[in-house]
Every structure is written in C-alpha cells, then in structure tokens.
Amino acid sequence: MEKEKIKLFIRRNIVPIIFIVMCVSMILISNVGLSFLANELYRRIVRNTIMIIALLIPIMAGMGINFSVVIGALCTHFAAIIIVDRQIEGAMGIVAVFVLAQVLALICGNIIGHILNKSKGREMITSLVIGLLGTSIYTLIFLAGYGTIIKPHNPNIMLSTGIGIQTMIDLMPLKQVIVEHPYIPILFIAVATIITKYLMGTQFGAKLKVIGDNMNNAYALGINVDKMRRYAIVVSTMLASAGQIMFVLNIGSINVYTGHLNVDVFACASILAGGATLNKASLKNVFLGVVLFHTMFIVSPMAGKVLFSNVAIGEYFRSFVAYSTIVISLIMNIHNEKQGVSD
Secondary structure (H helix, E strand, O other): OHHHHHHHHHHHOHHHHHHHHHHHHHHHHHOOOHHHHHHHHHHHHHHHHHHHHOOHHHHHOOOOOOOOHHHHHHHHHHHHHHHHHOOOOHHHHHHHHHHHHHHHHHHHHHHHHHHHHOOOOOHHHHHHHHHHHHHHHHHHHHHHHEOOOEOOOOHHHEOOOOOOEOOEEEOHHHHHHHHHOOOHHHHHHHHHHHHHHHHHHOHHHHHHHHHHHOHHHHHHOOOOHHHHHHHHHHHHHHHHHHHHHHHHHHHOEEEOOOOOOOHHHHHHHHHHHOOOOOOOOOHHHHHHHHHHHHHHHHHHHHHHHHHHOOHHHHHHHHHHHHHHHHHHHHHHHHHHHHHOOOO
8 A cells, every 4th residue: 555655656746756866966966066056046046936936827727838928028028128228227117117017918918818718728839839929029029120110219229220129138227126125036926926826715716726627617617718718828927027027137137039038948847847737736836846947957067067078968958858857747747647647
C-alpha cells in the first residue's frame, strides 16, 4: 500500500522532482555561491512571478496555457513608451504606465476572450497565434507608425531617421522610485496573489471550476460559459500587464522590439515545472515553479562552463530546459489522464 502511494506521488509530481534533482546537481557542479544564487533568484522572482500567476485563471477555466499573456506584456510596453515620450517621470510616471497598461489590457483581454470563445478546444494554439499577431501589429506601430502617423514628443527616443522608436528605451527615471522603495515589487506580488486567491474562492472561481471540469454541465447549470471564459482571459491579460511592469522596472529599460518575446514560454515552463498540468494549477505550483525554473536558468551556464569549458553550452541548455519542460509536462499530462491519475 505504501509503495503504491509513493508511486502515485512520484507520477503526479514527476516534473518538479526532475527539476529538484537537476537544480541540486547543477548547484553542486557549478559550485555557485549561495549568496549570489539568492540575489539572482530574488531578482528573477520579482520579475517573473506575476506573469506566472496570470496563467492560473485560464487553466481553472479549462482553457489550458494562455500564451496570449504576451499581449499583456505588449500593453505595458505600449504604455511605457507613451509615458516616456510624454516625459512623465517618478511615481506619477509609474502610476500613469500602470493605469494606461491596465486599460489597454482590459480592451485586449475582451477581444482575445471573444476570439478564444470561437475556438473552443483549440485555445492554446489560438492564443499562441494571437500573441504572434499582436507582436507584428505592435512592431508595425512603433517601427513605422511613430514619426509618421503618430507625432512624437520626445526626440531622444526616436531613430535618427525620425521614424520609429529606438531599440532600447531608458526607464531609470521610473526605476528610481523602485530603488528608493524596494518593497514595491513584493507588494505588487502580494496584491496579485491575494487577488487571484480571492477570485479562485468566489462564485466567479466556482463557475470557472465547473466550466473547466465539464463545459456541458456548466451549460446545463445555466452558467454563461462564454462570458466567464472571456472574464478569465481579461483577468489573465491584466495580471500579465502588471507583471511586465515589474519586469521592465526591475531591469530599468525596455527592449522595445524583443523584450516581450518568450515571456509566455518561460511563464508556461515555470508553472509546469512547479507541478501544474493543463487543467489543474495552484499558487503552490506558481511559487515552486518560479524558484525551480529560474534556479536552473541561473546555474546552467556555470555548470556548462565547468563540464564543457564552454558557457555557451549552458546558455543553449536554458532554451532546451524551457521547451523540454513543456513537452515533458504535456506527455505526462496525457499519460496520467489515460492512467486515470488525478490530483
């Protein structure tokens, strides 16, 4: 009986167990200092946690991984560029970025939710394509529209031709507020966690659980499935936008055209590394995943240097870990469903 319990536990948590073993092994191989690891891990937790939290609500609603969180990141970039262009600095600048980004995320979330309701059962691939489409539109606006259709107010952020935004934009006038008040990122994470936990425990969360478990039952119970699913994507997009604010402020700059790339993949890999599946996830999976996945990200180049005398191998290993985590989790999720293993 005990053996069966152990086997069941391992089967349910195979991905986190693999990550724990790999993290411990690489820490020992790289001989990294614990203080350095703790500092780097703290920075990554601050940058990435809210983006991972943004994935929870759609999973609860049975929509799988919402790869369109990249649209939330783009909303933040859009808002930050506008505010920098208007040269609004300090705390007022951060508030302006947050408000504008949330309004954009609210609008985009409703549009995305409507589209995903038209593609039930194919939400993940649809959200991935939406993210790619959003990236193309965003790039077109800031590479060709700014300086032609949109009149710039701050020439310092423009390319030398006068058309298009520079590749990097400095956010130090905004980051200075975070430097002076270092508790703000932790406060953001705490608020996002509390809001998500609260929503999961309300009638809204209960309806999403019913929809996620069996959509036909939800229809039979009189639940407005399309509206609830749309709300789930709105919440997810707005949280993703808030998460990207913490990301760019922590770095102190925006990589305008590539800074949003892979935020969806890394958030997905993180929550899956924490033990989540495509239809079940919790805040426990979020915090365990962000620690395990980003510990791997920190130590893999160092381990690559020790093992192969080549840091580049460790850098490539980062991408390999991200995508292999998703693949392994998908395979285990399908396998467990066939075997009847559930949480």
